[in-house]
Amino acid sequence: MFTLQNQLLVPTLFAVLWILANPGGIRDLKAFPSEENIDFTEKYRQLLQESKSATSKEDLRDIAFDAIEASQAAIKAGDYAAAVKIATLAVKLGNSSGNNHAYALANNLRQRSVMLVREYRDVEKFYKNLQTNPDDANAAFLYGKFVAFKLNDWKEGLELLARGDDEAYRTLAEKELVNPKENDGLLEVADGWYQLASKEK
Secondary structure, eight states, X not given: OOOHHHHHHHHHHHHHHHHHHSTXXXXXXXXXXXXXXXXXHHHHXXXXXXXXXXXXXXXXXXXXXXHXXXXXXXXXXXXXXXXXXXXXXXXHHHHHHTOHHHHHHHHHHHHHHHHHHHHHHHHHHHHHHHXXXXXXXXXXXXXXXXXXXXSOOHHHHHHHHHTSSOHHHHHHHHHHHHOOOSHHHHHHHHHHHHHHHHHHO
């Protein structure tokens, strides 16, 4: 007699065996591919051409993952409009390939890219101010919030917030950059970020 546990175990084993036997079924992505000297307009054209030449769903899946990596590189390079364009192509390719993993990753990346385009418009002037005047505390604070909380680049964001004009953020960023080792110091910093997040809502 099969128990409920056995009834769930058999399909789970088949799923694991299928994934192991089907190389390329699930593909790992690099956290942030190198964006060195990438012309994202040309990269988009290349991916589009490859997708038109694809002869199978597996080819479309591979091109979708390449597009996802290119979109991530565009985000890292600060070209958020290109990231949206390439991620949109990745969504179409993921859908056409029938690969849910590629489709879901691409769709999440496209949504994130669209958010970054909107958010960057609000802070672009502060970024430009920092290029000409690195001591602009207000620009450091506002652009630092974008870098830390939207780009998820905590290290660079903390450095900017520590130079910023908001005392609460500056104090917490400085404390975190000191990297407290004892539990009380860590707890104090974590609680401080929690309190700030509660006020932001």
